[in-house]
Amino acid sequence: MESAAAPAERPVCPQAAGGAAPGPGGGGGGRRFPFPYTPYLIQERFMAALYGALEAGRVGIFESPTGTGKSLSLICGALAWLRDFEEKKRQEEARLLALEESGREGTTQVASAGPGRPESEGAAAVEPDWVTAFVQKKEERDMVDRLKEEQIRRKKREDRLEKIRHNVQLKYAEKRKRSEEDETKRLLQLSKEVLSEGAGVDALDQLDHSEEELILAEYESDEEKKVVSRLEEDDDDLEEEHVTKIYYCSRTHSQLSQFVREVQKSPFGKDTRLVSLGSRQNLCVNEEVRRLGALQLINDRCMEMQKNKHEKKSDEEMEGKKRRVSRTVCPFYSYEQMQFLRDEVLVEVKDIEQLVALGRENKACPYYGSRYAIPAAQLVVLPYQMLLHEPTRSAAGIKLKNQIVIIDEAHNLIDTITCIHSVEVTGSQLCCAHSQLLQYMERYRKRLKAKNLMYIKQILYVLERFVAVLGGNVNQNPSCQAVSQTGTVLKSINDFLFQSQIDNINLFKVQRYCEKSLISRKLFGFMERYGDPATAVKTNKENQKLAGLQNFLLTLQQASDKEAGTLQSPPVEAENNQLRTASPLMQIEGFLSALTNANQDGRVILNQQGTVGQSSLKFLLLNPAVHFAKVVEECRAVIIAGGTMQPVADFREQLLSCAGVDPARVVEFSCGHVIPPENILPIILCSGPSNQQLEFTYQTRDLPQMMDETGRILCNLCNVVPGGVVCFFPSYEYEKQVYAHWEKTGLLTRLATKKKIFQEPKKANQVEQVLVEYAKCIKRCSQVGGPMTGALLLSVVGGKMSEGINFSDDLGRCVIMVGMPYPNIKSPELQEKMTWLDKTMPRAAGQAPSRVLIENLCMKAVNQSIGRAIRHQKDFASILLLDHRYARPAVFNKLPQWIRERTQVKPTFGSAFAELRKFHRGKSDTL
DSSP states (O other): OOOOGGGGGGGOOOOOOEEEEEEOOTSSSTTTOOOSOOOOOHHHHHHHHHHHHHHHTOOEEEETTTTTTTHHHHHHHHHHHHHHHHHHHHHHHHHHHHHHHHTTTTHHHHHHSSOOOGGOOOHHHHHHHHHHHHHHHHHHHHHHHHHHHHHHHHHHHHHHHHHHHEEEEEEEEEEEHHHHHHHHHHHHHOOOHOOOOOOOOOOOHHHHTTTTTGGGOOOOGGGOOOSHHHHHHHHHHHHHOOSSSSEEHHHHHHHHHHHHHHHHTTTTTTTEEEEEEOOHHHHHHHHHHTTOOOOHHHHHHHHHHHHHHEEEEEEEETTSSSSSOOOOOOTOHHHHHHHHHHHHHSSSOHHHHHHHHHHHTTTTHHHHHHHHTTTTTTTTEEEHHHSSHHHHHHHOOOOOOOEEEEEEEEEGGGHHHHHHTTEEEHHHHHHHHHHHHHHHHHGGGGGGHHHHHOOOOOOOOHHHHHHHTTTTOTTSGGOOOOOOOOOOOOEEEEHHHHHTTTSOHHHHHHHHHHHHTTHHHHHHHHHHHTTTTOOOOOHHHHHHHHHHHHHHHHHHHHHHHHHHHHHHHTHHHHHHHHHHHHHHHHHHHHHHHTSSSSSGGGEEEEEEESSSTTTTEEEEEEHHHHHHHHHHHHHHHHHESOOOOOTTTTTIIIIIIIITTOGGGEEEEEEEOOOOOGGEEEEEBBBBBTTTBBBOOOOTSSSSHHHHHHHHHHHHHHHHOOEEEEEEEHHHHHHHHHHHHHHHHHHHHHHTTEEEEEOOOOOOGGGHHHHHHHHHHHHHHHHOOSSSSSEEEEEETTTTSSSSSSOGGGGGGGGEEOOOOOTTOHHHHHHHHHHHHHOOOOOTBOOOOHHEEEEEHHHHHHHHTTTTTTTTTOOEEEEEEOGGGHHHHHHHHSSSSSHTTEEHHHHHHHHHHHHHHHHHHHHHHHH
């Protein structure tokens, strides 16, 4: 289905130099795209459709199955458009400048879009003609001046990069200069240390001054600031005009690194200015900061060190009035070093790992060095969160106006936006933050300015009210306070604020204060010093007063750790635990920020469990479109791409329609797979070997006969399928239940005679080991022969192995889907989302939006799982869907097109088994 733009609308691309591939007669409109090898027909069509969508300023939903070279098609199609766009822009600039220089009469008419009005239009039109001409000429002169400035800037940049690219001596001179400066700084530091040792400073005085970094600086709200802060001014000084560029984002840093390597191999690898962006956690080269581990702690420490650098001058000015306090600054945050790093980044394409290595070598911060490269870059590679979260986007200096955005691996885009803007805090975190902040205020009350005290008291009050809403008291241990009534309650944002009695507090100002004052970082430093009984200083009377705080926090930490063990933890378990125990205010700041969303766009979930400590408050974002709207509004074009985008209705309705995108602006493109039709055999199986109808509903799937029938199907398949068989279950619980039943009935022993059985582990750190053993077993069986024909891997839909892991070749000769993995509709979050959709969305084809959502969530999960097997052109596999409901048209049409076209519906097991045996025997003979 290709509906991007009619071939006639697409501008003709000039013949590309080098390895260009001609487009097909109908698909590419005669266009030639630079490509490292002869592309497949579907790649040519993909690139032509992409080029058309970018040229027409569309929002495109592009689907290209894994194994079809999607990344390379995106690179070559998008960069070919950018190259042509830049060339047309240069030609237009040259034309305008030539006209200006020649001083030709009638410049206004030539430069404007249409011809000027004739003089015979009438007396009424005569009077404003000279005004119109004057304004147009002035605008044109201004444009010419701008173009001249742009040319000068571009020439300077190109000369500078060319000089670095070819002048190796300049590089070594810069490095030698930096080495000399570092040595000078080191000697100066040594001399200062010697002087301070000889000065005999009082030990107690040293302790007091070492606490200076924990004190909050004087705070000015935005209304009180008459001038921009010096930090922001410095950033403005570094700012240069942003050239037209492509922002490419994906889910993980490894996917981004893979994409950069594809760019390096492409025909555009030598002359594309590319910059890779990442979090401080990935890019920081300051070992002192990296050791903090948790992302929020690293962010806050980095910001504080920056602030110290900018405050250094004012400290020196005050030196005569009071003794200057030494503040830690980052040695890698140097303007000259980062400018040099910026140019190095733009000269040659580098991935994250190469960027970090370059930063260490040049003693320059890769995080800020890469940010300074954004304006001049043509291709910016970054993770989802950095693009989709507006505050992060703004802080990174990303400007989307009239730019191109490509979001890859976008099948879970809606969930990603929802997760980025949803946040949960526990009762333990709230009580812990309140206790820490109260002790901090008491210790430094005399040294804190009035405005800081006012905001701290407001935050303390907010924390107190949040705990009260959960049925607790901040002055008591949360793990010892039983909740009178357990259960889950959902409230609108306004209702929650009223119930909490904080509707009179301006949360926008509180949020801004937390962000600018770095209070969570100060609090973390305070707890580092006094929160751990093992490291507490006990020589000072004032410090001894904190013993009670230390004991109380220790009980909170133990209770919090106990809860973490009983509750299911996400993959970032270690980081969450560190944040929970070290600086819970950081997590709470995110919750306060979420409460500033519009009332209709989110809900607050009050989850009351056994104790106040186990209870939690969670903000649930219902309308992800509000955070995506600005992206599609500002950008010239947005491309949402993935290997499996079906069903696309969610993207059109929940994301684009709600974001105010005109349906006429949206285009869809879906291409087939590169494998020949005979290399895949998808079957929908309606009944098992004993004619038991296959319908795995919540009511029937636990029946012994259903579990027996599933086992019999697998036993039969393992007799004819060589290599690896991957079987997906709807949940870990059901997989465990079926496994136990097979063990009890002896079916597991029968299965094990043909395939060694592996189970997907719940813990992420064990996945790699299971996969390695699974692959070894398959390889051993194929080499040795005998009764064992390979391995059977029991996996879970939505688990670690249903996304991002390839079961190519012998690792996945057959993929089985047991039942339909519908989400748990009893979940309060899902129920609220369904209610919201029914209220805000129109019915589609007679179905309620909530019903469509449930079906789409199920089929997205199915499509991701069954797409694991076919990974390249010569691969082959069978796909078995065990449930007669897959044959229903509404469900069947949501399978990926390349699978749907080849799917057979088999009412009985006998005919399905015959097809499978014939398919695999035929393939084994050709190997």
